[in-house]
Amino acid sequence: MQLVIGLGSGVIFGLGLSVSGMLNPRKVSAFLDLAGAWDPSLAFVMGGGLVVNLLAMRVFKNRNKPYFSVAFSLPQSVAIDRPLLIGAALFGIGWAVGGLCPGPAIAGLAYLSSNALMFFIPMLLGLYIAKFIKPKI
Amino acid sequence: MIDIDNFTPLSALIGGGLIGLAAAILYVLNGRVLGASGIAASALEGILHPAARDGLSWRLAFLVGVILGPIIYMLLTGTLPQSEYIAQDGRLILAGLIVGLGTGIGSGCTSGHGICGLARFSRRSLAAVLTFMATGFVTTFILNHLVGM
Numbered sequence: 085m086q087l088v089i090g091l092g093s094g095v096i097f098g099l100g101l102s103v104s105g106m107l108n109p110r111k112v113s114a115f116l117d118l119a120g121a122w123d124p125s126l127a128f129v130m131g132g133g134l135v136v137n138l139l140a141m142r143v144f145k146n147r148n149k150p151y152f153s154v155a156f157s158l159p160q161s162v163a164i165d166r167p168l169l170i171g172a173a174l175f176g177i178g179w180a181v182g183g184l185c186p187g188p189a190i191a192g193l194a195y196l197s198s199n200a201l202m203f204f205i206p207m208l209l210g211l212y213i214a215k216f217i218k219p220k221i
Numbered sequence: 222m223i224d225i226d227n228f229t230p231l232s233a234l235i236g237g238g239l240i241g242l243a244a245a246i247l248y249v250l251n252g253r254v255l256g257a258s259g260i261a262a263s264a265l266e267g268i269l270h271p272a273a274r275d276g277l278s279w280r281l282a283f284l285v286g287v288i289l290g291p292i293i294y295m296l297l298t299g300t301l302p303q304s305e306y307i308a309q310d311g312r313l314i315l316a317g318l319i320v321g322l323g324t325g326i327g328s329g330c331t332s333g334h335g336i337c338g339l340a341r342f343s344r345r346s347l348a349a350v351l352t353f354m355a356t357g358f359v360t361t362f363i364l365n366h367l368v369g370m
């Protein structure tokens with residue numbers, strides 16, 4: 085069942101990215117370009133996603149476990165520490181340089197283009213290396 | 222100035238709503254946070270190290286689903302979503318590497334910190350979102366208006 089839910093959630097996520105225009109690096113970059121021809125769409129994508137997710141959190145807030153798993157699995161760390169801020173700062177830079185974040189980079193594989201792979205494979209490499217760097221920051 | 226011609230508030234809200242729905246489904250039913258970078262990293266870990274196989278199958282199913290998203294969109298509308306790259310070759314590879322490093326070290330990306338973290342009022346996620354938005358804006362300003370790339 086967890087597998088079916090994973091697949092279903094992934095399909096809806098990929099469809100949402102498609103409908104929202106977030107698979108277009110040009111559009112993402114236009115959101116980040118405050119001083120240029122600014123396209124605020126990305127803020128509406130995040131807003132729409134937040135509202136729906138917030139509503140769901142409210143509706144199900146009294147549940148003490150998920151329907152098809154033994155417990156909710158949430159990040160345990162609460163500290164705003166150096167890895168969090170340095171990592172986020174780096175991510176923002178890469179996001180601006182390429183116009184892609186991880187979700188669209190995965191969905192972009194559907195295009196079977198060399199560009200999609202030229203971002204996705206280095207991203208996986210970065211995620212792998214990060215595991216070794218993170219404890220040292 | 223707002224670029225009225227390219228601003229698409231309605232499809233952005235609908236697409237965003239679907240993204241929120243995907244996150245809610247994964248959390249309420251499976252108890253998992255929808256973070257694209259975290260799911261990709263854990264899936265990779267599971268593939269490389271047999272000891273980390275726990276949860277590999279739902280993660281791979283999720284990733285396959287994400288790739289199916291644009292294909293289903295094409296079946297419904299007749300065309301893949303528009304996608305115009307702003308970077309090529311070396312710049313694209315560098316961007317991918319930095320995004321992987323940054324989201325790995327910072328424990329999340331636009332979906333994990335942005336959609337899921339903020340929805341559960343995580344101060345860590347708010348700090349992360351403000352930070353990556355800030356460096357994203359500044360980097361774009363430098364690239365587009367100072368060095369003209």
